[in-house]
Amino acid sequence: MKWQLHGLGILALLAASAFAHDVELKQDDSHRQQCSGMYGKKAWGGDVDPFIHVTLNKALPKEPSPLMSLIIFEWKDEELIGRFAPDDKDKLQKETICDRHNVDAGLCDEKSLGAFILEPNATERARAALISTAVNLTNPQPIKYPIKKTGFYCVSTYAFTGDDYKGIVTFRNAYGELPAPQIPKLAFYGGLTIFYAVIGMHGLNAMARVLMIIVAILNAGRNSFSFFLLLIVCMGYGVVKPSLGRTMIYVRFLAIGHFVFGVIYAVASLSITPDSAGPLVLLVVLPLAGTLTAFYVWTLNALSATMKDLVDRKQRVKAKMYKKLWWCILGSIMVIFAFFFINSFLFASKRVTDYIPEHWKTRWFVLDGWLNIVYLFDIGFVAYLWRPTMNNRRFAMSDEIAQDDDGFEIRSLASSLDEEEDLGTNPNNRMPGGARTEQSPAPAVTATPSRPQQPRQSLDVDHFAVGEDGDRWSEDESPRNSTERKGLMHKDD
The missing domain is CATH 2.60.120 (Jelly Rolls)
Incomplete structure (x- = not known):
């Protein structure tokens, strides 16, 4: 109330x-x-x-x-x-x-x-x-x-x-x-408000309301913060590496610079109409375009490096997530450039004096509308991709077990153990079929019943469930367990 x-x-x-x-x-x-x-x-x-x-x-x-x-x-x-x-x-x-x-x-x-x-x-x-x-x-x-x-x-x-x-x-x-050119924005921004309300309906608390007001007033802050988060995510912060070191300082400086230039651009856009903008507007646009270009280039390079690192370490699930993010960014850039060239073509095909009179009803969408739609799609896609599911939480805290690292296969474990047991026996004691015979006619020794073999868990699930109760080494097993354990443990452990 x-x-x-x-x-x-x-x-x-x-x-x-x-x-x-x-x-x-x-x-x-x-x-x-x-x-x-x-x-x-x-x-x-x-x-x-x-x-x-x-x-x-x-x-x-x-x-x-x-x-x-x-x-x-x-x-x-x-x-x-x-x-x-x-x-x-x-x-x-x-x-x-x-x-x-x-x-x-x-x-x-x-x-x-x-x-x-x-x-x-x-x-x-x-x-x-x-x-x-x-x-x-x-x-x-x-x-x-x-x-x-x-x-x-x-x-x-x-x-x-x-x-x-x-x-x-x-x-x-x-x-x-x-004014007539502004009236279509009522329905447009009303629809955006409904979409954002649906996206944030589960986290709508007092702090979220304060942040919404700040974001609504400072559009430059929204853009700078979004590019900042996108860049550190593409660098693998929180998912691939726990810290970025001194690189985080440079990223913050770039975000602050983009925010300052964005505020200047926002004030200038409110003070100067597009009809009266002259060459001096380049002093406002060029610094913002420079920081924006730096964000794009740095983000794409960081994303490529992170994907290469994940592929080399055979972290397929994480690499797949970053691949989807890469396609999202690439698609956004293609849409922006396509829209830019289409509008440039339409502007070039008309007389300068006729462009505004003939496009005054749709110019608001060219200047404001379509960029907000692209932003809405991107933030919705990233929020869905990084949603807090059970698998995503495990990915953030541990590495995926490489299933084919250097040709190692879990199913070859039993045969390797049998070979180690036979190291001390004479090869001549083996039958052609692989069975062993005794050298003396002494009565056959009754074999000790082997432990019931536990079913091998699927390789497709629970790659990160290391240390379950059923997989622990017991102290009454073979005396070689300490040596074998060292050979089977992950190199990072």
């Missing part, structure tokens, strides 16, 4: 801190045009008809009146904005603003002075409504643009008289204030 109250409190804070998708309009090039994806009312549901609302700050009166050109359009209708001048035979550049020169050239009429120029019959040819007007900044009126269907909409402005202006553009969807 206490956790439920805390959860409701957090939701209330999030609801109170939710703001509309508002962006600023200014005269500079980076703010004079604002675009965003918008969903129709039927796409995600909602009680409000979606719309775009433009509010401009009022300017001081002066002569001539300060004018601002404004147009609201759907991106696919961008080709309807502007016209080529009659003397532009090569059609190199369109005239987009209706000024006095373009009025005289016949590209627009006197009533459209100060507005954006549109193609003839643009309103009939457009896929969505077009609003083009000249706004008097001394008395600006709010402009509301209704959204009838899903699309990528833009509000573009221009300082017609050269005066500064400021305003706010509100992109309001039917479902609420959340």
Whole structure:
């Protein structure tokens, strides 16, 4: 009950801190045009008809009146904005603003002075409504643009008289204030939450809840810790060797560096949008890419060395587990590279200006979604492979008995003992069939009944059950038992 109250409190804070998708309009090039994806009312549901609302700050009166050109359009209708001048035979550049020169050239009429120029019959040819007007900044009126269907909409402005202006553009969807490109993440991360809850349902205690909050806030910590654990597991820590020595120090330094660069990248990704990212973003990406590459190379090399060591020692079961881990890592790398090349091909096949308007609905999956799916599969596979079963516990505490080490076979033990008993006898006393005869006609000595032979246990099970009660050497056995025991004991013992 206490956790439920805390959860409701957090939701209330999030609801109170939710703001509309508002962006600023200014005269500079980076703010004079604002675009965003918008969903129709039927796409995600909602009680409000979606719309775009433009509010401009009022300017001081002066002569001539300060004018601002404004147009609201759907991106696919961008080709309807502007016209080529009659003397532009090569059609190199369109005239987009209706000024006095373009009025005289016949590209627009006197009533459209100060507005954006549109193609003839643009309103009939457009896929969505077009609003083009000249706004008097001394008395600006709010402009509301209704959204009838899903699309990528833009509000573009221009300082017609050269005066500064400021305003706010509100992109309001039917479902609420959340930006349209972010709404698919609700269902996606909701599904991930359910999967992670099912995976950790048996270990959900107070400390696990605290760790979940930390992991949710510090995504960089999650990645660094995951790579750290994967690397030491591939080195055989806890399964093949009890300690890594000084190597553990270097692994920790690499994990700390990856965590620091990951935090910087996370802060930068929250502060800088993908649309406005410039060349300086490489200073954030390259260090993180360097530590990530170091983790991948070191992990694969360590995994190969561990597998080779296990194969040489004939630890087949452990080697099989690490082989599955190797295929998991290799498959993840192949998926990442395949997804990267596919997205690069799609990006190269489109114009740079058309990529975002045409892929704004799926760009969230390219940036965030598919990586989380790969991570979920990897952590689920490793957790299943290293689950605490009875065999895994025995593997962690002891070595598997090599069944064919240097040609040694357990079934040859009885014949070797018989040969040792015959070392002191004369070979001529043997019959052709292998039976022995006595040299004197003395009465035959009654043979002592041999101990009942215990059934040989299967080689396929209980390789690590050394020292069971039925296999102990008794003190009343052959006087050679101490010598034979030394010959049969494992070299590591």
